[in-house]
Amino acid sequence: MIRSGLLAVAALAASPALAAPPAPVELTAPGPEGPLAGTLLDPDGKAPLVLLIPGSGPTDRDGNNPLGVAGGPYRQLAEALAAKGIATLRIDKRGLFGSKAAQADPNAVTTAAYAADVQAWSKVARARTGRACIWLLGHSEGGLVALQAAQTPAGICGLILVSSIGRPMGAVLREQLRANPANAPLLPAAEAAIASLEAGKRIDTAQLPAPLQTLFPDRLQGYWIDLLSHDPARLIAAVKLPVLILQGTRDLQVSVADAEALHRAQPKARLTLLPGINHVLRPVGSDDRAANLATYRDATQPISPSIAEAVATFVGR
Numbered sequence: 001m002i003r004s005g006l007l008a009v010a011a012l013a014a015s016p017a018l019a020a021p022p023a024p025v026e027l028t029a030p031g032p033e034g035p036l037a038g039t040l041l042d043p044d045g046k047a048p049l050v051l052l053i054p055g056s057g058p059t060d061r062d063g064n065n066p067l068g069v070a071g072g073p074y075r076q077l078a079e080a081l082a083a084k085g086i087a088t089l090r091i092d093k094r095g096l097f098g099s100k101a102a103q104a105d106p107n108a109v110t111t112a113a114y115a116a117d118v119q120a121w122s123k124v125a126r127a128r129t130g131r132a133c134i135w136l137l138g139h140s141e142g143g144l145v146a147l148q149a150a151q152t153p154a155g156i157c158g159l160i161l162v163s164s165i166g167r168p169m170g171a172v173l174r175e176q177l178r179a180n181p182a183n184a185p186l187l188p189a190a191e192a193a194i195a196s197l198e199a200g201k202r203i204d205t206a207q208l209p210a211p212l213q214t215l216f217p218d219r220l221q222g223y224w225i226d227l228l229s230h231d232p233a234r235l236i237a238a239v240k241l242p243v244l245i246l247q248g249t250r251d252l253q254v255s256v257a258d259a260e261a262l263h264r265a266q267p268k269a270r271l272t273l274l275p276g277i278n279h280v281l282r283p284v285g286s287d288d289r290a291a292n293l294a295t296y297r298d299a300t301q302p303i304s305p306s307i308a309e310a311v312a313t314f315v316g317r
Helices: 002-012 073-083 097-102 112-130 141-149 169-179 181-198 211-216 220-228 232-238 256-265 287-297 305-316
Strands: 026-031 035-040 049-053 088-092 136-139 156-162 243-250 270-274
Touching: 035 073, 035 097, 035 112, 049 073, 049 112, 049 141, 073 088, 073 270, 073 305, 112 136, 112 141, 112 220, 112 305, 136 141, 141 156, 141 232, 156 305, 169 181, 181 211, 181 220, 232 256, 243 256, 243 305, 256 270, 270 305
Parallel strands: 049 088, 049 136, 136 156, 156 243, 243 270
Antiparallel strands: 026 035, 035 088
16 A cells, blocks of 8 residues: 555656646627627637637526526636637626626627627637637527527637527427426416417516516517527538537436437537536436436536537547
8 A cells, every 4th residue: 555655646746747727818809889708718829719608598608697507617618628728718698797788788689699799709719819710619598699600600610519409499498398397387378478479479478477477578578589580400400610519418408309400400510418417517416307406506516527528529620
């Protein structure tokens, strides 16, 4: 035991010192009413640069959300990629957090507007770092934004779609609501509301059961109408860039069926399933729904290292 301990110490002493993590650099890009804000981690100016596009709701550049996500999953991913020599730029969405000045009403933003912001960030990042192109990594709803942005592919190296829907959002939303048995009494009203919004028609929130009033409030109905109008499969079919589809098998919000739908629409894409990983990129040990959701708020739980490994391998090819 003493000999092996001494050998371990000797091996540590002989190992090269770990490189210090890069210092974060605050960047801005032009928004419609004021600047957009983001954080660049750039360990190697010759390495690929990945733009992290946040998911739905008030999700900040670190991946935190006051409605229930803590621990900074995007920040953790950026740091894990930096340790592998991959640069990242993570951003605050238009109208929120550091990008609050970019739009007075964050609920009035459309998918096309978010895609325009991605294009603005691409120009800033390439000018700042000298890269010819950048990779877009969209998480959850951010995957739809990445697909929309890639319809104008100049300056984009390729896409990484993480926990991204592969069907129209109406189908996904119905599936999510049906998956929770407690929602059974709400389903008729919920499905009628979704159908109305899919048709581009606003609904009378006062006529909805109380839980649905928080899901479809008046201020968000324009957002829902826009979101429900997009077909991710049609968008990915038109993409000519390299695409990686990453999907956790214990994701409660986006299913393996979505990843497979994206892959069917774009067979040249690489599909990678991540066993036991949930929607916020964390490992889950069972199919227990409550345990899965508990990881969202657990700021001490790290994301799975398999995410950074898959991304670094793909962009570093």
